[in-house]
Amino acid sequence: MSRIYRSKHQSVQIPECSLFTYLFKEQDKLVGGWDGSIAAYVDAATGTTLTRKFIRDTALSLGHGLLHNQRFPLKKGDTVMVFSPNSVAFPVIFHGTVAAGMRATLANSAYTAPELEYQYKDSQAKVVFTTEEGLAIVLDMFKRIGLSPPEAAPRIIVIDTGFSWAGGPHVEPSLAVTSFVSLGDLLKKGRLSEEAKFDGRNAHETVLLCYSSGTTGKPKGVETTHHNIISLIQMLPAVFPTREAEDRLLGILPLYHIYGATKLMMLPLNLGIPMYLMTRFEPVQFCQNIEKYKITHSLIVPPVMVLLARLPIVEKFDLSTVRILISGAAPLGDLLVKDVMNRLLALRKGKSKTPLAILQGYGLTETSPTTHMLPQPDTLRKIGSIGQLLPNLECRLVADDEEHDVADGEPGEIWIRGPTVMKGYLNNPSATKNSITPDKWFKTGDIAIQDKDGYYYVVDRKKELVKYKGFQVPPAELESVLLSHPDIADCAVIGVYDEKQATELPRAYVVHANPSSLKAEAEKIQFGSSVVRWMESRVAKHKYLRGGVVLIDAVPKSAAGKILRRELREKAKADVAKGGDVNAKL
Numbered sequence: 001m002s003r004i005y006r007s008k009h010q011s012v013q014i015p016e017c018s019l020f021t022y023l024f025k026e027q028d029k030l031v032g033g034w035d036g037s038i039a040a041y042v043d044a045a046t047g048t049t050l051t052r053k054f055i056r057d058t059a060l061s062l063g064h065g066l067l068h069n070q071r072f073p074l075k076k077g078d079t080v081m082v083f084s085p086n087s088v089a090f091p092v093i094f095h096g097t098v099a100a101g102m103r104a105t106l107a108n109s110a111y112t113a114p115e116l117e118y119q120y121k122d123s124q125a126k127v128v129f130t131t132e133e134g135l136a137i138v139l140d141m142f143k144r145i146g147l148s149p150p151e152a153a154p155r156i157i158v159i160d161t162g163f164s165w166a167g168g169p170h171v172e173p174s175l176a177v178t179s180f181v182s183l184g185d186l187l188k189k190g191r192l193s194e195e196a197k198f199d200g201r202n203a204h205e206t207v208l209l210c211y212s213s214g215t216t217g218k219p220k221g222v223e224t225t226h227h228n229i230i231s232l233i234q235m236l237p238a239v240f241p242t243r244e245a246e247d248r249l250l251g252i253l254p255l256y257h258i259y260g261a262t263k264l265m266m267l268p269l270n271l272g273i274p275m276y277l278m279t280r281f282e283p284v285q286f287c288q289n290i291e292k293y294k295i296t297h298s299l300i301v302p303p304v305m306v307l308l309a310r311l312p313i314v315e316k317f318d319l320s321t322v323r324i325l326i327s328g329a330a331p332l333g334d335l336l337v338k339d340v341m342n343r344l345l346a347l348r349k350g351k352s353k354t355p356l357a358i359l360q361g362y363g364l365t366e367t368s369p370t371t372h373m374l375p376q377p378d379t380l381r382k383i384g385s386i387g388q389l390l391p392n393l394e395c396r397l398v399a400d401d402e403e404h405d406v407a408d409g410e411p412g413e414i415w416i417r418g419p420t421v422m423k424g425y426l427n428n429p430s431a432t433k434n435s436i437t438p439d440k441w442f443k444t445g446d447i448a449i450q451d452k453d454g455y456y457y458v459v460d461r462k463k464e465l466v467k468y469k470g471f472q473v474p475p476a477e478l479e480s481v482l483l484s485h486p487d488i489a490d491c492a493v494i495g496v497y498d499e500k501q502a503t504e505l506p507r508a509y510v511v512h513a514n515p516s517s518l519k520a521e522a523e524k525i526q527f528g529s530s531v532v533r534w535m536e537s538r539v540a541k542h543k544y545l546r547g548g549v550v551l552i553d554a555v556p557k558s559a560a561g562k563i564l565r566r567e568l569r570e571k572a573k574a575d576v577a578k579g580g581d582v583n584a585k586l
Helices: 019-024 052-067 089-099 113-123 135-145 149-155 200-204 226-238 258-265 267-271 283-293 302-310 312-316 334-348 429-435 475-482 521-536 565-579
Strands: 039-043 049-051 079-083 103-107 125-130 156-158 206-212 220-225 249-251 275-277 297-300 324-327 357-363 370-373 394-398 412-417 442-450 456-461 466-468 471-473 488-498 503-512 549-551
Touching (some): 019 089, 019 226, 039 052, 049 052, 052 089, 079 089, 113 125, 113 135, 113 220, 135 156, 149 156, 200 226, 206 226, 220 226, 226 258, 249 258, 249 283, 258 267, 258 275, 283 312, 297 302, 302 324, 334 357, 394 442, 429 442, 466 488, 471 475, 475 488, 475 503, 475 521, 488 565, 503 521, 503 565, 521 549
Parallel strands (some): 039 275, 079 125, 103 206, 125 156, 249 275, 249 297, 297 324, 324 357
Antiparallel strands (some): 039 049, 357 370, 394 412, 412 442, 442 456
8 A cells, every 4th residue: 555755845836948948047137036147156276257147148159059060060959978077167068058959968077988988879979078188088989989080079079178268267278189179169159049948848858868877787877857957946945945145055066966967057056056166075175165265055975074074184274154064875874963063063163153054865866866855954853864855746665565655664665756756767668667657656776764753764775785684784874883983984884695694794894094003904803893892882783793894995986975885795705705704804
């Protein structure tokens, strides 16, 4: 029997139009409902500032350039690939692509040529925007496809290294890129009088193709529509912290990931909050930028929280302006939240009385992404919760057999239905059918419980729960406890199968906070054993780390901060194969 939970927030009206129309509608001197002279994006390294009106006008210029590029003209409905680290050019490229009526596929900037080739071919992209640094990989990718350099060149658009096109610093291009069309070149060809329209049912056309790795197989192209993203942006203000005049958001998330694409390129634009963008996360620069620009908000991932809790460098900067940290992409334990909150408040030393809220959200690429978020007033009352269901969404918590929904307070798989659920997986109808039921429920693969007040808590991934003698052991719960250990900087828990006991045993892979203090192998083994004993006083018996503790240099993670447990499972299999025993060489 189905038990459908509906959002406690009032439903909102969702316009059916182009994403570009929604974000950049002009009226008097307003662009998207805000003064066009307000900063939209700022390059944190140079201070180069792009206003709302500049972004709108420049995107329309780029849209014209894409449609009238004589070397490789494109048409409405074509796909454009962006292969670049974070840059204020990135949103110009994305919004320009949308203005021209095309779809964008965003590729991981760390991809190798074979990985890029797969996404380029699967997405059916026509051209690639890339940087000077990415050019060699792109050329290698085209070579693998079978295109010669002269054939590949028209399909490549190089992003100018400097920001002269935006009134910022000019950097002379290297000779290697002068033969390619540049972003700056396309901006000089004219300007569209208006954006491509996607009104009514056309709003359900695909606009964004991010690739979701999932737990098995090759990455899948997630078809996100204009309507999906507009729905998300309309729904989020119900739980997003109230805007204040001095708000400034520091962006560190990769823009190629849907978390960064929607929450950095689009949501701040809609809320009228300037977004200061870093090329990549670096702890010292992160703290420097908060102090320099008086940052009030940042969207982060749990590994950043660990650094804020532990790194001594944090104490050297004034972070007192920060009032909102929002974490996503992976579960965030309540102990870590308390550690960061206590530290940041203590470091203020009376400089600021601004309340600090550390909030958690939840979502997936397939849900555009956010489905739940913790409201600001509940930061302490519901610490550790992913919060409430967003407006316009429905949720079920489904039992393992998928035949019935769980009872109140019991863990079940989150199923979501509503306007942010993807159109489907590109070129993969079987995967779409396996993920979305005939009555439009998307199966997330995540296990959660709901408390009596309607707040949700993620337990873990359905496929990642450790099964110990009939008990389900959530890795995220053990990781939360381990991160409170003073000598552990990071960790990940998996299950390793023990043939003798015919069951999985929880094993922790940990990063020592001061690895140089453990020189001899015997010291490492002793430390691991001490952690096992330490955990036994803090968790139920079935959650003991019977698979041991292994020290590693770094926990493998995706760019969005998700633990790559598959890599650790392969490592565990190799360790067992060498030692012949689950507990060997720990």
